[in-house]
Amino acid sequence: MTPGNHKHSGNPSAKSSDSAPSSPDYKNTVKLPPKAGKPVGQPNAKRPEQAVSVAADKGRRIGQPNRGPSEKGQRAQGPKQSNDGKKSRQGAEQPSRASVMPSRTPAASPANTANMNRRRPPEAAASAGAGPNRRPDSRNADTPKKNRPKPVQPIASVTKSKDRPKEKIRERSKGMLRVIPLGGLGEIGKNMTLFEFGNDIILVDCGVAFPEENMPGIDAVIQDYTYVLQNKDRVRGVFLTHGHEDHIGALPYLMRDLKCPIYGGRLTIELVREKLMEKIGGARGIALQQVNAGDVVRAGNDFAVEFIHVNHSIADAFALAIRTPVGNVIHTGDFKIDYTPIDGGPIDLQRFSQYGANGVLLLMAESTNIEIPGTSISESQVGESFQRIMQKAKGRVIIATFSSHVHRMQQIFTAAEKFNRKVALVGRSMLTVFAAANSLGYIDMKPDTLIDIMDIDHYPPERVVILTTGSQAEPMSALTRMAFSSHKAVEIQQGDTVVLSAHPIPGNEKPIYRVINELFRRGAKVIYEDLADVHVSGHAYRGELMLIHELVKPKFFIPVHGEYRMLFKHSELAKSLGQKDDSIFILNNGDIFECSQDTARVSGYVNAAPVLIDGSGFGDLDNRVLRDRKLLADDGIVSVSIAVDRTGVRLLADPIVQAMGFLYESESEAVIRDTKDKLLQFIAKCGQQNKTLSAVAESGQMRDYLKTILFEKTKRRPMILISVSRITGA
Numbered sequence: 101m102t103p104g105n106h107k108h109s110g111n112p113s114a115k116s117s118d119s120a121p122s123s124p125d126y127k128n129t130v131k132l133p134p135k136a137g138k139p140v141g142q143p144n145a146k147r148p149e150q151a152v153s154v155a156a157d158k159g160r161r162i163g164q165p166n167r168g169p170s171e172k173g174q175r176a177q178g179p180k181q182s183n184d185g186k187k188s189r190q191g192a193e194q195p196s197r198a199s200v201m202p203s204r205t206p207a208a209s210p211a212n213t214a215n216m217n218r219r220r221p222p223e224a225a226a227s228a229g230a231g232p233n234r235r236p237d238s239r240n241a242d243t244p245k246k247n248r249p250k251p252v253q254p255i256a257s258v259t260k261s262k263d264r265p266k267e268k269i270r271e272r273s274k275g276m277l278r279v280i281p282l283g284g285l286g287e288i289g290k291n292m293t294l295f296e297f298g299n300d301i302i303l304v305d306c307g308v309a310f311p312e313e314n315m316p317g318i319d320a321v322i323q324d325y326t327y328v329l330q331n332k333d334r335v336r337g338v339f340l341t342h343g344h345e346d347h348i349g350a351l352p353y354l355m356r357d358l359k360c361p362i363y364g365g366r367l368t369i370e371l372v373r374e375k376l377m378e379k380i381g382g383a384r385g386i387a388l389q390q391v392n393a394g395d396v397v398r399a400g401n402d403f404a405v406e407f408i409h410v411n412h413s414i415a416d417a418f419a420l421a422i423r424t425p426v427g428n429v430i431h432t433g434d435f436k437i438d439y440t441p442i443d444g445g446p447i448d449l450q451r452f453s454q455y456g457a458n459g460v461l462l463l464m465a466e467s468t469n470i471e472i473p474g475t476s477i478s479e480s481q482v483g484e485s486f487q488r489i490m491q492k493a494k495g496r497v498i499i500a501t502f503s504s505h506v507h508r509m510q511q512i513f514t515a516a517e518k519f520n521r522k523v524a525l526v527g528r529s530m531l532t533v534f535a536a537a538n539s540l541g542y543i544d545m546k547p548d549t550l551i552d553i554m555d556i557d558h559y560p561p562e563r564v565v566i567l568t569t570g571s572q573a574e575p576m577s578a579l580t581r582m583a584f585s586s587h588k589a590v591e592i593q594q595g596d597t598v599v600l601s602a603h604p605i606p607g608n609e610k611p612i613y614r615v616i617n618e619l620f621r622r623g624a625k626v627i628y629e630d631l632a633d634v635h636v637s638g639h640a641y642r643g644e645l646m647l648i649h650e651l652v653k654p655k656f657f658i659p660v661h662g663e664y665r666m667l668f669k670h671s672e673l674a675k676s677l678g679q680k681d682d683s684i685f686i687l688n689n690g691d692i693f694e695c696s697q698d699t700a701r702v703s704g705y706v707n708a709a710p711v712l713i714d715g716s717g718f719g720d721l722d723n724r725v726l727r728d729r730k731l732l733a734d735d736g737i738v739s740v741s742i743a744v745d746r747t748g749v750r751l752l753a754d755p756i757v758q759a760m761g762f763l764y765e766s767e768s769e770a771v772i773r774d775t776k777d778k779l780l781q782f783i784a785k786c787g788q789q790n791k792t793l794s795a796v797a798e799s800g801q802m803r804d805y806l807k808t809i810l811f812e813k814t815k816r817r818p819m820i821l822i823s824v825s826r827i828t829g830a
């Protein structure tokens with residue numbers, strides 16, 4: 101980006117570009133990767149034709165619409181209207197919106213859409229009829245798929261499935277917006293949504309999910325983004341709502357194979373930069389673009405994305421207004437409504453309502469807390485609790501929270517300073533996020549408030565606050581180590597007050613209580629039960645979601661970011677607010693949702709089964725590896741070694757039978773002896789029939805035989821490993 105192109109040099113996005121230039125005089129760079137139309141912060145000059153033509157369809161010239169005639173049936177939801185009446189509410193820190201979109205003509209006249217409907221495949225027609233539109237997930241979520249391109253850099257291996265049905269992608273319907281969730285539906289985690297129109301694709305978020313208990317040894321779970329890579333030349337950008345792992349964690353995997361700009365808030369982009377550096381050695385060839393609330397980013401010919409300020413448990417969180425030729429889509433990202441947030445002001449409800457007034461085609465709203473009635477408490481209440489705790493505590497105060505929660509971090513610093521305490525940080529991710537947030541000026545503190553964790557003993561206990569990771573009792577986290585006396589710098593002592601300032605993520609309760617027990621055992625006072633005081637959620641409750649529905653009043657609605665019951669409840673909520681049954685779509689990951697101005701349907705699906713990442717760096721894993729791991733964990737292993745002479749029939753020594761994780765000491769000797777005896781009988785029989793032992797072993801006969809006798813004796817089914825060595829010299 102050329103500095104001269106910036107209207108307002110105060111715009112941080114001006115400094116943030118790692119990217120190739122894209123100024124208007126940048127004419128001869130047809131080799132540029134397809135880029136989003138206009139980088140943020142750039143004035144509203146037209147992009148040079150050459151640059152645009154790279155992004156455009158072959159054979160389609162600039163300015164030549166690829167959409168249906170637009171003179172009739174336009175709706176008042178085009179980007180033009182939504183752009184009008186937009187005032188610079190950001191005031192001083194946001195002198196003007198980064199770019200003003202040229203008005204576009206909405207596409208697809210009713211006549212056109214009628215034609216499209218006639219081409220609708222029968223099952224899609226059916227699915228569009230009954231609402232809320234959902235169909236059973238015919239694709240087994242446990243069976244990742246084929247065809248996944250090999251990672252370029254083996255930082256991890258990928259689990260594939262062999263038996264998933266081939267994807268069903270019908271030819272793209274002209275003039276239809278496609279929305280394909282690749283993750284985040286029917287689950288909390290690995291959020292990613294693909295939007296496709298004409299020749300352009302944009303992605304919203306790219307997160308990881310954490311492995312479940314039935315995935316031993318798996319480090320992370322990501323989306324199957326095969327479809328993205330198959331169409332990578334058409335991808336104009338990744339748009340990030342905020343910097344939580346379930347929204348950015350899979351970027352290091354995707355961005356090895358995809359070079360396109362990434363847009364996000366300042367903290368988000370800092371965290372992404374850090375992540376790419378750590379996992380793939382940097383962001384080479386990838387433009388990391390910081391945006392501010394109100395910025396609009398052009399992406400290809402058909403998309404423009406506006407970032408709308410929302411409240412969430414991390415700074416710089418945005419909802420997105422995605423303007424398309426058939427209408428505007430509002431994607432809430434993760435949000436809550438906080439009228440007294442720590443930083444950045446309340447959510448920009450006005451903007452939601454402006455879009456609503458102009459007509460919103462599709463709302464995609466998060467569903468995390470749909471089950472909780474009412475409205476969530478303001479983050480600022482937590483600060484008061486911290487102050488009370490620090491005032492009362494006679495010893496050190498140790499607070500565990502999510503490292504990404506910069507606002508919580510700030511509240512802890514504020515409270516500590518008020519009560520004359522120093523703050524030390526523990527845990528790698530805590531230090532990383534603090535560094536990023538502090539470098540952006542997001543932490544307001546006196547320079548000497550922060551002390552090194554190794555120096556805490558130089559201060560009296562009542563002068564110390566320790567801010568740590570481990571609120572979910574992650575096994576390697578700092579708090580867990582402290583609880584089990586294995587942390588190098590902090591030993592829990594009598595008089596410590598430990599505050600767990602985070603809700604247990606469902607499934608984590610057991611390990612969390614184990615840690616709490618240990619903390620009590622070591623003499624700490626643990627504050628965890630009255631969580632409302634020391635933690636508030638970053639996700640909207642029912643009442644807040646209702647307000648968003650009322651403001652946005654979308655034509656179509658897709659609940660996102662939730663397990664199935666949450667999506668279902670969210671659809672019920674929308675219905676109770678007057679959203680028509682057949683305008684609500686509960687989708688599965690991979691579903692291809694297509695809509696025009698008037699119609700919507702599910703037209704097929706792409707592969708979207710989870711992809712398992714194993715950090716051990718093995719080659720390609722498949723489901724067998726997982727099955728074997730589970731088997732080993734359940735019933736252990738029995739190994740049998742047999743040495744035969746060159747005839748392949750005669751034993752050179754007694755078979756060696758060994759077991760691990762299978763037999764209790766009391767039974768071990770007897771079972772092994774019996775197994776050996778039975779095996780000798782079996783081998784003798786094979787000899788009589790003149791079968792070589794390696795053939796018998798290979799055919800699986802020997803394994804089946806052993807399985808049967810071991811099950812008879814123990815009622816367990818260990819994994820069985822057989823090796824037959826033929827000693828040719830013997």
Ligand SMILES: [Zn+2]
Pocket residue numbers: 342344412434
């Ligand atoms: Zn989040």
Ligand SMILES: [Zn+2]
Pocket residue numbers: 291344346347434661
């Ligand atoms: Zn999330």
